[in-house]
């Protein structure tokens with residue numbers, strides 16, 4: 001029996017996991033990071049567009065601050081987010097980006113003087129101030145009131161991940177590569193580490209730790225077409241679910257990105273539209289202003305994706321052998337801009353489509369992109385059902401995104417949550433002795449060993465690759481952008497069948513060491529369970545909110561549905577998750593529910609909304625003359641670790 | 657997009673699993689029906705799913721971004737995920753694992769270990785005593801926009817290792833740092849936030865395992881998928897070394 005002991009075990013070597021590891025290590029705790037692949041290859045590297053932080057240095061960002069960022073985030077979430085978390089996040093984001101600047105990210109900088117940009121299809125000259133020269137620049141992104149998305153050309157995630165991993169290497173944090181966590185170890189409601197399969201030798205290892213953090217990214221691969229990496233399969237999220245104790249939050253909240261290329265689903269960044277790119281239909285007509293006269297192409301992602309599908313349903317899509325698509329036109333941005341600021345897009349077009357985006361339109365279609373749901377945690381990043389288990393990044397439902405996340409808010413979440421949760425993980429390590437009955441370790445190891453030997457010994461059964469394909473097709477066809485009762489019911493039933501079949505997988509390649517078919521066989525039953533959480537949660541949620549859009553319940557229903565879905569899998573032998581709900585308390589909200597400002601507002605209001613609005617009004621009346629920061633502290637006080645408190649400075653504005 | 661339909665492609669793939677006792681390297685043939693826009697990534701997955709579930713290879717982003725999928729494709733080191741089968745008019749595609757790395761099995765090699773060692777060797781991080789004490793509430797330190805761009809140019813490296821596999825010097829001398837390491841070091845040398853002196857850089861690469869070992873054959877520059885300016889940068893580092901000492 002191989003057992004490795006540490007203080008802080010981090011499962012996942014992307015931005016979120018590495019940042020947590022760094023925090024605990026800097027506080028003096030022994031830390032190990034597990035990853036399927038070398039950390040620098042994690043999917044965080046694929047983020048091209050940028051990171052939101054309200055620095056407000058560029059002239060188009062002037063006037064930005066935490067409050068504006070907060071408002072955009074909450075509206076973007078369709079009021080589904082946890083406002084305490086969103087508040088802690090927006091207040092810390094400027095610090096996170098400044099720390100990354102010190103750690104080596106070559107953020108693109110403001111150049112004083114005139115600069116030509118494209119806004120609303122027109123070339124416009126903007127003038128950057130002298131005093132902003134050399135500070136971190138920002139670009140426009142969907143759903144934001146200011147240009148807030150900071151970037152490194154179009155390699156933002158890559159440069160952030162490289163700086164982060166280099167920092168981890170400097171701190172001598174070991175990253176154990178080609179390791180897959182396949183189960184969590186827990187005892188008396190406390191998590192004690194994970195059972196891990198070494199992907200080359202096939203050996204099972206118990207990693208025993210005081211604190212365990214799941215930072216395994218999203219689960220886009222539940223769908224057949226996604227922008228996500230092939231390893232974004234949600235296994236970390238699934239092993240939390242399989243404890244029966246840790247619930248997953250809002251799994252039905254799945255984001256579709258408007259502009260992935262057809263057919264393979266590789267993303268072209270939102271920066272394309274942020275920098276002035278347009279969406280055109282088969283007649284070359286710019287249709288977004290007809291639907292969203294105000295934000296046009298830069299409405300929130302869920303809105304743009306739905307509008308695109310609506311427009312294609314009217315017969316305006318461009319027909320192709322892969323089905324209808326629309327065009328993304330960035331030709332108007334000019335060669336210089338494309339080859340420099342949108343170079344990844346340029347490369348993707350050349351290599352995968354054989355077209356030149358300087359001269360030609362890019363075929364795009366809304367495609368699965370981001371998982372708002374995940375391991376439900378409190379504001380400290382700790383699971384609400386299993387002590388000692390933490391989760392950060394896309395794998396978590398920390399819940400700053402609610403039912404729709406804004407572009408640029410995700411890499412920002414990884415590093416901000418990593419900073420904050422990392423401190424709480426370190427606190428937990430300080431307060432917790434490493435105590436575990438070796439029999440517990442033994443029995444968890446044995447359980448996984450038996451599962452694998454069953455797979456290797458079964459003579460006849462299901463093909464794991466086929467099961468996965470079937471699951472992906474169900475999700476794509478029936479649990480996509482627009483949802484309805486009939487399709488969802490079918491999806492739920494069909495997935496139940498797959499769940500059963502997945503208990504009877506047999507292999508053709510029956511060796512226990514490095515074996516891609518065995519990897520698939522271990523993962524597929526877990527993925528099907530996640531898919532069931534998504535589909536079942538979607539069937540039960542009888543309203544439309546953010547990315548969850550029900551054709552049969554088009555209204556947002558605050559009266560009945562202002563609550564978070566919690567999915568549990570308490571009994572391995574059942575074929576459906578148990579769903580519970582956790583209400584969001586309007587009386588604690590800094591920003592009570594209102595209209596998001598897209599289309600007609602048909603929201604079914606909650607009676608508390610008016611009450612809370614009045615209460616806030618009263619608080620403001622009772623405290624005349626307080627500034628915006630004091631106001632926030634009164635209406636929505638949030639806890640942030642001491643070292644990350646303090647007001648943020650902005651150029652031309654100081655600490656106000 | 658490619659319109660040639662239904663060609664039958666022949667893949668000849670090196671198969672070898674060092675973990676199976678008695679296994680020996682051999683070339684195996686597979687047939688795949690070509691589809692429009694097919695990449696080596698798509699073809700290999702089809703082979704795995706439909707013909708031989710044991711075949712090993714590495715892909716992560718499948719978009720030419722993460723550097724996982726380097727292999728030798730008809731004699732040339734390339735990123736397999738962004739290589740279209742249509743680029744091979746004869747329809748015969750030979751795949752070998754990247755040389756110069758520990759073989760995990762078939763087309764999968766351990767680049768992670770080599771890259772971590774490289775990062776440790778060149779100390780691939782900002783050297784600044786004060787970086788940890790930066791007051792995060794204050795404005796960030798300013799940087800000239802062109803310098804930021806210049807750093808990014810060098811930081812576009814994805815650690816794919818193609819440059820190492822194409823390097824004749826590396827093949828003869830195992831400890832030779834190679835282009836990826838030079839690029840990393842050059843990246844820190846242009847970064848004003850890194851306070852290392854010329855002499856400290858010299859310590860790392862001022863010998864025959866460093867820049868002076870390079871025979872300027874430039875296999876690295878030919879095959880770098882991110883078009884990093886190896887030649888210019890190696891010359892720059894040499895000059896800097898000569899001045900620094």
Ligand SMILES: Cc1cc2nc3c(=O)[nH]c(=O)nc-3n(C[C@H](O)[C@H](O)[C@H](O)COP(=O)(O)OP(=O)(O)OC[C@H]3O[C@@H](n4cnc5c(N)ncnc54)[C@H](O)[C@@H]3O)c2cc1C
Pocket residue numbers: 011012013014015016017034035036037038039042043044045046047048049050051052156157179180181182215216217218227228229231232235236267269369370392393394395407408409410411412414
């Ligand atoms: C194409 C694309 C572009 C994007 N662009 C942007 C953008 O411009 N701005 C923005 O804010 N967001 C963007 N996003 C979203 C953002 O990049 C991700 O949400 C974020 O980077 C996720 O980071 P993470 O650390 O949570 O996970 P990841 O970076 O995905 O890392 C997951 C880690 O977990 C490991 N792992 C997984 N399972 C296991 C297991 N079972 N055992 C051990 N290790 C495991 C993996 O090896 C990996 O190291 C984009 C996403 C995509 C797909």
Ligand code: SF4
Pocket residue numbers: 812813814815816817818819820835836839876879880881882883884
């Ligand atoms: S320098 Fe180029 S070829 Fe070498 S590892 Fe980096 S990206 Fe790959």
Ligand code: FES
Pocket residue numbers: 714715716717718719720721722723724725726735736737738
């Ligand atoms: S799989 Fe990422 S570069 Fe090929």
